[in-house]
Amino acid sequence: xxxxxxxxxxxxxxxxxxxxxxxxxxxxxxxxxxxxxxxxxxxxxxxxxxxxxxxxxxxxxxxxxxxxxxxxxxxxxxxxxxxxxxxxxxxxxxxxxxxxxxxxxxxxxxxxxxxxxxxxxxxxxxxxxxxxxxxxxxxxxxxxxxxxxxxxxxxxxxxxxxxxxxxxxxxxxxxxxxxxxxxxxxxxxxxxxxxxxxxxxxxxxxxxxxxxxxxxxxxxxxxxxxxxxxxxxxxxxxxxxxxxxxxxxxxxxxxxxxxxxxxxxxxxxxxxxxxxxxxxxxxxxxxxxxxxxxxxxxxxxxxxxxxxxxxxxxxxxxxxxxxxxxxxxxxxxxxxxxxxxxxxxxxxxxxxxxxxxxxxxxxxxxxxxxxxxxxxxxxxxxxxxxxxxxxxxxxxxxxxxxxxxxxxxxxxxxxxxxxxxxxxxxxxxxxxxxxxxxxxxxxxxxxxxxxxxxxxxxxxxxxxxxxxxxxxxxxxxxxxxxxxxxxxxxxxxxxxxxxx
Numbered sequence: 001x002x003x004x005x006x007x008x009x010x011x012x013x014x015x016x017x018x019x020x021x022x023x024x025x026x027x028x029x030x031x032x033x034x035x036x037x038x039x040x041x042x043x044x045x046x047x048x049x050x051x052x053x054x055x056x057x058x059x060x061x062x063x064x065x066x067x068x069x070x071x072x073x074x075x076x077x078x079x080x081x082x083x084x085x086x087x088x089x090x091x092x093x094x095x096x097x098x099x100x101x102x103x104x105x106x107x108x109x110x111x112x113x114x115x116x117x118x119x120x121x122x123x124x125x126x127x128x129x130x131x132x133x134x135x136x137x138x139x140x141x142x143x144x145x146x147x148x149x150x151x152x153x154x155x156x157x158x159x160x161x162x163x164x165x166x167x168x169x170x171x172x173x174x175x176x177x178x179x180x181x182x183x184x185x186x187x188x189x190x191x192x193x194x195x196x197x198x199x200x201x202x203x204x205x206x207x208x209x210x211x212x213x214x215x216x217x218x219x220x221x222x223x224x225x226x227x228x229x230x231x232x233x234x235x236x237x238x239x240x241x242x243x244x245x246x247x248x249x250x251x252x253x254x255x256x257x258x259x260x261x262x263x264x265x266x267x268x269x270x271x272x273x274x275x276x277x278x279x280x281x282x283x284x285x286x287x288x289x290x291x292x293x294x295x296x297x298x299x300x301x302x303x304x305x306x307x308x309x310x311x312x313x314x315x316x317x318x319x320x321x322x323x324x325x326x327x328x329x330x331x332x333x334x335x336x337x338x339x340x341x342x343x344x345x346x347x348x349x350x351x352x353x354x355x356x357x358x359x360x361x362x363x364x365x366x367x368x369x370x371x372x373x374x375x376x377x378x379x380x381x382x383x384x385x386x387x388x389x390x391x392x393x394x395x396x397x398x399x400x401x402x403x404x405x406x407x408x409x410x411x412x413x414x415x416x417x418x419x420x421x422x423x424x425x426x427x428x429x430x431x432x433x434x435x436x437x438x439x440x441x442x443x444x445x446x447x448x449x450x451x452x453x454x455x456x457x458x459x460x461x462x463x464x465x466x467x468x469x470x471x472x473x474x475x476x477x478x479x480x481x482x483x484x485x486x487x488x489x490x491x492x493x494x495x496x497x498x499x500x
Contacts, residue, residue: 001361002044002283002285002326003045003325003360003361004045005038005046005327007047007332008051008052009050009105009108010049010051011034011332011333014091015335015337022339025095025098026091026095027100028107031104035108035112037354038115039115041354042358043357044325046108046109046117047121049123049190050104051123052141053088053127054142055089057096060174062173062174065143066096068144085139086139087339106182113183119183120185120186120229121179121182121187122187123175123187125193127193134158145170154198154199159196162209175187179221179226186256187217187228188229188259189217189228189231190231191231191232191242191244192231192232192263194263195242196242203243207243207244211249214230228255229256230257231287233260235274236275246258246278247278253280253281256283259287260275260286260323264291264330266291266292266314268394272285283324287326288306288315288326288328288329289329290334292304302447307440307443308355309371309373310375312372313395316396316397319396320396334349334350334446335349335352346445347444348444367398371498372396373496375494387474388473388475390471391470391493392471393495394467395465395469395495395497400464401461401499402499404458404459404498405425405459405495405496405498406433406435406456406458406496407457408455408495408496409490409492410449410491410492411454412453412488412489418432420477423472423474424472430458431457432455432457433457433458439496440496449491471493471495473490
């Protein structure tokens, strides 16, 4: 089993932790702390992302932000309402130009190796953050190449278009510099930040171009004694639609590690089985994220925090389904990273649940843990006017030993009549029961759903089984139940099995 941990170095500048607060300047202690806290937890691989969005947090001769823009940059008027990226850039710039500067990438990789964690570099192949800002209000976190070449951008997302050789040469030069200058065991190409890479009409040609690009990077990493990994969409079909021919990459032995991702949220919709079944020897990891859904909260696109039980159940399920291990993305973002915005004071910041890594290595614990919870068994939203929503949810070994089971259905807004809804599990109708909150102890109160949007259904132990469970959500759209349904969607489905 492999446990990987993605560490975006942006977090060292934007987040309060035991190693710094917003009242203190960023120092090398912050970057060491974020890696030292992983030592002995069970993490095998550190995926170090050396950027803050499109901004390098190291001195690059290719992406010359600091030599060219750093000292010359002028912050917005201090009386103005700074954007989040202004605050982040200011804090990064203060550190990068300070006398205390030590290379955060080198600190992270070296600290990982000292803690017996394999250090990798994970590079975002087309970071999308804040590309919607154009004209005079271009965020300072955007790189000079993107600024100088609007002709190389995609029409819709404004990110770089890999159909142009100039774009590919830019990224190759960056990756070559990182591989050459740092001591790492591997390089991960993070294709989840972000598709698309080509215009829709260019995907067939682009797929061949991208495979040649990966071949070139394989040769580069082999010359430096490094492994090559990729972080890709949750299914082979979605990867191919983005021009990412993972089957060919694995068959040709171009890659050593495949991380299957649902981009930003924890979801079981990861077809690790089909990636594992492809010809080739690359290991396959599932991936879990720090939130289980997204909903706008006070202007921030964040969501309900992933709880311990969800992490443990879904990781165990993914590994039973064929994954060689699990990757954790944005795991530490449960800490305060909103620059003391007063609108966030109602929301609890908490320490990450590092204890789950050791528990994942304890098969006896996983079989006997008191609560199994799995979340988001399908893709949403789904309008209830469709009458029936069906999905399959996989539960790992031990989940069929419970005393009772609950299914929680969440609507995207209040107004649904409870008696119009029914749920079946494996052909057995469940009994609707009162409920108002979480199926388990939440990690924090951040973005918990309204009780008026939640509906609960209870079943006996024999309603669930080890392995795949078929769920049917049925809506009665007849008569008096018709009007309130209009425009209401199922936002989430969650299942819990209780053993106590």
